[in-house]
Amino acid sequence: MSYFAAAVVRDDSGWTAAEVSLRGATDIDEVADRLRDVDQEADVSLLFVEADDAYLVVLRLDEGEDLRVFGSDSAYAEESQLGALLVGDLKTSVTGLDGDEEPRPAATGDDESEQPVVDPEADPVGEADLLANLGISAQKLLTLCSHEGMMPADVTAEICQVLGCADEVEELREV
Numbered sequence: 470m471s472y473f474a475a476a477v478v479r480d481d482s483g484w485t486a487a488e489v490s491l492r493g494a495t496d497i498d499e500v501a502d503r504l505r506d507v508d509q510e511a512d513v514s515l516l517f518v519e520a521d522d523a524y525l526v527v528l529r530l531d532e533g534e535d536l537r538v539f540g541s542d543s544a545y546a547e548e549s550q551l552g553a554l555l556v557g558d559l560k561t562s563v564t565g566l567d568g569d570e571e572p573r574p575a576a577t578g579d580d581e582s583e584q585p586v587v588d589p590e591a592d593p594v595g596e597a598d599l600l601a602n603l604g605i606s607a608q609k610l611l612t613l614c615s616h617e618g619m620m621p622a623d624v625t626a627e628i629c630q631v632l633g634c635a636d637e638v639e640e641l642r643e644v
Contacts, residue, residue: 472520472551475625475641476504477634478511484634488641489516491551500555501536504528513603517628517638518555519621520545525614526555527628529599537599539563541614541621542591559594563611591615604631 474489487507494500504516516528524545529537540559545552593614597607605628613624622642629635 472518473622473642474516474518475638476507476514476516477629477632477638478508478515479513479634480508480511484632484637486634486637486641488644491518494551494554497536497538497554497558500528501530504530505533509533515600515632517625518551519625520549520552522620522622524548524552525621525624526552527599527610528555537596539593539595539597539599539610541593541624543594544592556594563593563595563597563607600628 472491474491475486476489477484477486485508489503489507491500491503494503500516504514507514511530512532514530514533516526518524518526518528520526523542525541526545527539538556538559540546540552540556543556543559545555546557546559547553591614593611597610600610601607610628613619613627625638626635629638
């Protein structure tokens with residue numbers, strides 16, 4: 470299973486991005502340590518892990534502490550060792566929705582696409598509200614992840630556009 474892992478970290482000077490290798494990581498704490506290593510002094514550290522054009526996991530650390538995780542689909546834990554490491558311990562229900570708010574299913578079309586898409590029937594896990602104070606509500610994150618035709622890279626790009634670090638992440642993809 471192939472993946473792309475991009476860390477974006479914010480300090481007083483703004484956002485910076487770096488690719489992170491997750492090869493050999495043995496648990497979620499080691500992944501968090503690799504995120505911390507990008508910038509020990511960062512106010513906010515985010516790690517976007519895109520796997521096989523099907524799954525997205527977002528990890529967040531505030532001032533290097535309090536790891537929060539969101540996964541676009543719990544099936545990722547069954548599909549790969551990395552998926553099990555990142556989302557295997559998460560509860561199957563998403564947290565962070567206000568009140569009775571339910572994620573709305575994406576509209577489905579009859580068009581068949583050559584490329585895999587994020588499954589509108591996916592079972593998101595973790596804390597969907599982990600980006601709420603950065604401008605991406607839980608509902609917006611769930612909608613992006615369930616939108617038919619949106620690849621994980623597209624979701625990451627949309628989030629980074631709102632955050633103001635889209636160019637930095639795009640530069641990592643071009644290397």
